[in-house]
Amino acid sequence: MTVVQEFLKANENYAASFHKGDLPMPPARKVAILTCMDARIDPARALGLEEGDAHVVRNAGGRASDDAIRSLIISEQLLGTGTVVVIHHTDCGMLTFSNEDLRQKLQGEFHTSADDIDFLPFKDLEQSVREDIATLKNSPFIPDTISISGFIYDVHSGKLLPVS
């Protein structure tokens, strides 16, 4: 069975006992989470989310990229969220490479320059959270009324640690 076939099989079971078909579009808990795509993070289990509770934006690193800001503007302006929680995590892949490393690998494999792509790696975990919070706060479209806080998720303990 391919992984896609496995997903369809698992989804049959999920749908068979699904009873949340009447949830509204706006998140019930008025919050958006911005975190990493890392496979070891399950935001719902780790934070106690039920379907319908929160927007979850994920990318490599949990970075406040232009696209994350696009998503958060939609979340806040059209769907009423007022809190953003930025969560980076220990042992993140983004700590393990530089733009130069990855660009060189891509050039070698695809014979095409990736020099115009910033892959947004970082060297300091707490600093990356602070930087991303600052980026969000500096967006002209994210007003001061939006509460923004930052955390590091420890993939070894399952614990969420505040970044001040």
Next chain:
Amino acid sequence: MTVVQEFLKANENYAASFHKGDLPMPPARKVAILTCMDARIDPARALGLEEGDAHVVRNAGGRASDDAIRSLIISEQLLGTGTVVVIHHTDCGMLTFSNEDLRQKLQGEFHTSADDIDFLPFKDLEQSVREDIATLKNSPFIPDTISISGFIYDVHSGKLLPVS
């Protein structure tokens, strides 16, 4: 209690019984999911994912944005995934507005032009999945060896429906 305090409380319970501290960084099932930030979607429950199984990239619409491609390149090139599953969903917020609508709202509220932001809304759900698959396949950094398929998640039934 604020929603952040609720998350910390829920996380205490999660961490107290956490026993998955030794998972490796690369996703065990070698798959990356690209889906919408919508609060009603819980990819782990809906697809049968455990911590460590899959990269999960999420943004407004589950679009194949430049940032999603950045994340997928890292997923594939540095962390060994070979399958991408694109999942859009019924009743998506992206079906309910146009760029012009949102830009006008932002201009009115913040007195700053958002004309250079494409919010990536769409009018046809199946078509948006097909477009995003095509965008990924056309990336010079996503080779033909990566398997890409598309689905629509029905938020009313919990069911995953293939898009061909």
